[in-house]
Amino acid sequence: MSPQVPSTPSPAPVQRIAVLGATGSIGTSALDVIARHPARLRASVLAAGRQVDALVALCASHRPEHAVIADSQLYPRLRDGLRDAGLSTQAHAGDEALDVLVGGDGCDTVVAAIVGATGLASTLAAARAGKRLLLANKESLVLAGDLLMQAARSSGATVIPIDSEHNAIFQCLPAQRDDQALRRIVLTASGGPFRGRSRASLADVTPEQAIAHPKWSMGPKISVDSATLMNKGLEVIEAHHLFGLPRSRIEVLVHPQSLVHSLVDFIDGSTLAQLGLPDMRTALAVGFAWPRRIASGVALLDLAVHGRLDFEQPDLDAFPCLALAFGALEAGGSAPAVLNAANEVAVSAFLQRRIAFLSIAEVVEAALARVDDTDGSLDGLLAADAQARRDADQAVVRLAHRG
Ligand code: NAD
Numbered sequence: 001m002s003p004q005v006p007s008t009p010s011p012a013p014v015q016r017i018a019v020l021g022a023t024g025s026i027g028t029s030a031l032d033v034i035a036r037h038p039a040r041l042r043a044s045v046l047a048a049g050r051q052v053d054a055l056v057a058l059c060a061s062h063r064p065e066h067a068v069i070a071d072s073q074l075y076p077r078l079r080d081g082l083r084d085a086g087l088s089t090q091a092h093a094g095d096e097a098l099d100v101l102v103g104g105d106g107c108d109t110v111v112a113a114i115v116g117a118t119g120l121a122s123t124l125a126a127a128r129a130g131k132r133l134l135l136a137n138k139e140s141l142v143l144a145g146d147l148l149m150q151a152a153r154s155s156g157a158t159v160i161p162i163d164s165e166h167n168a169i170f171q172c173l174p175a176q177r178d179d180q181a182l183r184r185i186v187l188t189a190s191g192g193p194f195r196g197r198s199r200a201s202l203a204d205v206t207p208e209q210a211i212a213h214p215k216w217s218m219g220p221k222i223s224v225d226s227a228t229l230m231n232k233g234l235e236v237i238e239a240h241h242l243f244g245l246p247r248s249r250i251e252v253l254v255h256p257q258s259l260v261h262s263l264v265d266f267i268d269g270s271t272l273a274q275l276g277l278p279d280m281r282t283a284l285a286v287g288f289a290w291p292r293r294i295a296s297g298v299a300l301l302d303l304a305v306h307g308r309l310d311f312e313q314p315d316l317d318a319f320p321c322l323a324l325a326f327g328a329l330e331a332g333g334s335a336p337a338v339l340n341a342a343n344e345v346a347v348s349a350f351l352q353r354r355i356a357f358l359s360i361a362e363v364v365e366a367a368l369a370r371v372d373d374t375d376g377s378l379d380g381l382l383a384a385d386a387q388a389r390r391d392a393d394q395a396v397v398r399l400a401h402r403g
């Protein structure tokens, strides 16, 4: 028998990371964490929708091999901007180029942080290619969660949720999950900027008021979703797919301090929670390093400074979008896809001041009234998404005229 020679641990290989939605709120936080660990993390692909100058600036600081702009008309500006900055980063444009890069050898890890259902194709490409998938793009899970999780299981992709609540639950669940031992999960919600207000008092709120989130700094779409509580509704559906739990085992609890990011109840009476300051870099650091831990730049939580943690039930009357999402999850089929698509249309119309804040729920409700059967295929779900957008557009026109 040969003696066991203790081997020196070899340094972890550098993780090459594609950051999709690099110019956004999550993308910027991801790049901040990556830059803190040059010996183990490297941004190899950066992608954005239309912010071409911001993308070139990010390429100058992070030196990726590839940069992708979704809007093909902006390709010359990206190519020339990279060249003028003296960078060797290769320019690409369009969704197909992105999917090829995400599925190819140029990255091991994908941060899926595009906003909206438009992020589905690249998220699916990462899942199919077996990448470590840091999944922030919750709309893709709401639209096609079964297909996405199935693709990840088939390829062996590791999916790490980058939503503070789901990341918290991910951290609290044991690696070897025992479904009998788990009682339920509780998603916390800040309540958004309008917590405590009556439905009637929300009639005239402006986009500026809606996106001024009290605790989190985020992109405009998710900020409006937080104000309507649709964000929590999307997150309930997201949790259903990520953790394989029915609606009856997913609760929502309003927690205005946003320090307890979610909780898991077990049958023995134990409740585990993950706490921390509201900063997405914690979830991203978990995503990059799990099961290890790396520094994220987020300060330590000092509970003595904060003093108290409050909890209350959500107000479904003032915030009907949450009830609509519960209903869509229970209805199943294409209802979640319709909910999500109609909400994207409604939020965009609200941000453009075409409809009132309270009309967001009305637009979603109008689209949900027309849900058709689906075979659950990707084409079927995309058709439901497209039909819901047409229905929602019509509802927007109707409600805009009323205003
Ligand atoms: P954001 O609006 O700040 O950024 C969106 C990014 O997506 C931008 O970089 C934009 O250029 C890019 N993009 C848009 N369309 C694209 C396309 N077709 N191809 C490539 N890139 C495209 O949004 P955000 O707040 O960073 O949110 C991103 C996602 O993460 C959303 O799904 C959101 O729900 C989720 N999320 C965000 C937070 C947060 O704290 N911001 C927390 C949890 C989950």
Ligand code: MG
Binding pocket: 163, 164, 165, 235
């Ligand atoms: Mg969240």
